[in-house]
Amino acid sequence: MTKSFEAFGHDKPAFFYFYDALCGWCYGFSPVIHQLHQQFESDMDFEVLSGGMITGDRVGRIGEVAGYISEAYQTVEQRTGVTFGTAFLEGTLAEGKAVFTSVPAAIAMSIAKEEAPDKQVAFAHLLQKAVYYDGIPPAEVDAYAPYATQIGLDPALFTEKMKALEYRQKAEQEFRIAAQIGVRGFPTCFMKTGDQFHLITTGYLPKTELQLAVQKVLNGSAVNPN
Numbered sequence: 022m023t024k025s026f027e028a029f030g031h032d033k034p035a036f037f038y039f040y041d042a043l044c045g046w047c048y049g050f051s052p053v054i055h056q057l058h059q060q061f062e063s064d065m066d067f068e069v070l071s072g073g074m075i076t077g078d079r080v081g082r083i084g085e086v087a088g089y090i091s092e093a094y095q096t097v098e099q100r101t102g103v104t105f106g107t108a109f110l111e112g113t114l115a116e117g118k119a120v121f122t123s124v125p126a127a128i129a130m131s132i133a134k135e136e137a138p139d140k141q142v143a144f145a146h147l148l149q150k151a152v153y154y155d156g157i158p159p160a161e162v163d164a165y166a167p168y169a170t171q172i173g174l175d176p177a178l179f180t181e182k183m184k185a186l187e188y189r190q191k192a193e194q195e196f197r198i199a200a201q202i203g204v205r206g207f208p209t210c211f212m213k214t215g216d217q218f219h220l221i222t223t224g225y226l227p228k229t230e231l232q233l234a235v236q237k238v239l240n241g242s243a244v245n246p247n
Contacts (some may be wrong), residue, residue: 034065036221039199039209041074042126042148043159045093046083046225049101050208051149053228058142065212069125069134071139072207073196080124084117093155101225108156120160125183126152127192129165132182133172135191140172147171212238225242 157164166176210221
């Protein structure tokens with residue numbers, strides 16, 4: 022396993038959440054993860070890792086995939102109960118000009134993990150709301166500072182770090198981690214207990230099912246990944 026996995030969760034079980042801020046199903050899963058963290062934060066460590074879903078030649082204007090998103094978001098809403106915001110649907114999506122790239126949000130997450138590691142689950146939730154409810158342009162680094170303030174970070178310093186190579190490299194390292202261990206879709210969740218790794222899910226799970234899967238691992242039972 023990678024250094025990130027080996028160095029995390031030795032004292033107690035660890036939960037690894039591979040997500041992407043631009044993943045619609047992760048947006049639907051975000052409230053579930055947020056609630057899971059609230060329930061189990063005293064029992065296990067949590068780490069959020071950015072997967073890099075839209076990088077390289079996948080980066081482009083949202084208008085190129087607007088037809089797909091216009092149908093897919095309704096499925097996510099129906100199954101998960103989340104709501105995509107008017108600012109996204111009638112602004113970002115309808116206009117079709119915003120560049121969709123996973124990199125800036127992943128950089129923002131890398132900063133948050135360094136500055137406020139205990140708030141990374143909450144920050145992932147904020148980043149997804151920023152894109153799919155508030156309709157921020159994902160490629161604009163200045164758009165993330167208001168969300169950093171919500172977890173207690175200084176907005177000016179945060180924006181300065183958004184432009185630093187160091188944090189881009191941290192984000193890209195997480196992309197490599199996801200690729201190296203074979204994460205091919207988001208959300209994907211693992212747990213670690215002792216030296217054992219357990220695949221919890223390779224897609225969206227309702228709250229009760231995710232809680233049950235986590236509790237089985239904590240109780241020492243086997244998990245059947247979906």
